[in-house]
Amino acid sequence: MAVSATESEVWEALREVEDPEIPGLSVVDLGIVDRVRVDEGEIEVDITPTFTGCPAVEMMRREIELELSRLAERVRVRVTFERAWTSDRITKAGREHLRRSGLTPPPREGSIELQVRAKCPYCGSHDTRIENAFGPTLCRSIHYCNACHQPFEAFKPV
């Protein structure tokens, strides 16, 4: 058991925890880690969900606890809405991961509106249409590309 982990070790460990709904995307790149505090062998982490009702939050909270328990005896992971998550918190690497997974990343600093002509993550065309503002998870919408005839999903701006 490490006596006292550093903050950067904690961030490194958090990179090992993935969003269960988007395999390979870490909670750090998703931008849900709001704050990390390390004090005398105690680690406190605040996370803030992408969507309030996201059913994966509790699972990620527990996985973070488990992952960090290797670094400290006392680990506390809190879910907070003090600084709300917005889709701008997804990192550059996270956005790239979304694209590779067939999910159009949300527009940056955009207002909350439907991506009527979302860029196709497969062929890059904007000749697309929105099929449904709601999708398989709370954070996604469903689209269709007229150019490459592929259905695809987009991460909603919120």
Place this chain on the structure above:
Amino acid sequence: MSESAVPLLLSLADDELVLGYRDSEWTGIAPMLEEDVATSSISQDEIGHAKALYEIVREITGAGVDDLAYGREPREYRCCWLVERPRHDWAFTIARRFLYETADDVRTEALVASSFEPLAGLMRKVRREEKYHLMHVSAWLDRLSESGEARPRLESALALAWPDALTFWEEIEGEDEFLAGGCLPAPSPELRRRWLERVERELAARGLDMPRAAGPEPPTGRGGARTGDFEPFWLEMTETYRLEPGATW
């Protein structure tokens, strides 16, 4: 001050929980596949908002979130009557959702300025998500008000939902106290006035008349009086919880 916020928090949470469950009844049988997905997703949002509000209550009183959602007797719920009615047809579901979402929007807009920071913070987040619900219901209101069979059905549905929609704005227990503390930044009658203006404008834009019926007397849901529709609904919603209260999943 936080203790006095509990009736307000329960009113907000119970509205979202009950309407979330009611609308989730469409999952699998909505008029089209897209609506199966949309209604399920919107319901999941609402139940998630309720959960986050119950979390704030838990911080204050120590009551468990599941116990708050499923462990209370019907008279202990603080939702308005509008949300506990059966879903009826699609026109009623849309009419109710329009009246509710508009009211909820007025209420959450006020609450982002609440002096009770946990509530204000959550409302800032919730409003970003609710924007999608408003877009959804607005598109459906456009579609149903166009012509043909849908329009008269929408008109009847609005008339049916109207008296219950007014119950959304009944004074909440202890309102004077949490108004004075700034927890609720504007009194219910003032919020109701803003809502009536919004509804009238939205209906007029689609050539629809404002329903005129009065709300039920004496006061109803906010004080714990339930309609006959609530108990069968409640029995179903809480069935799993009541099999073994305290079970973890």
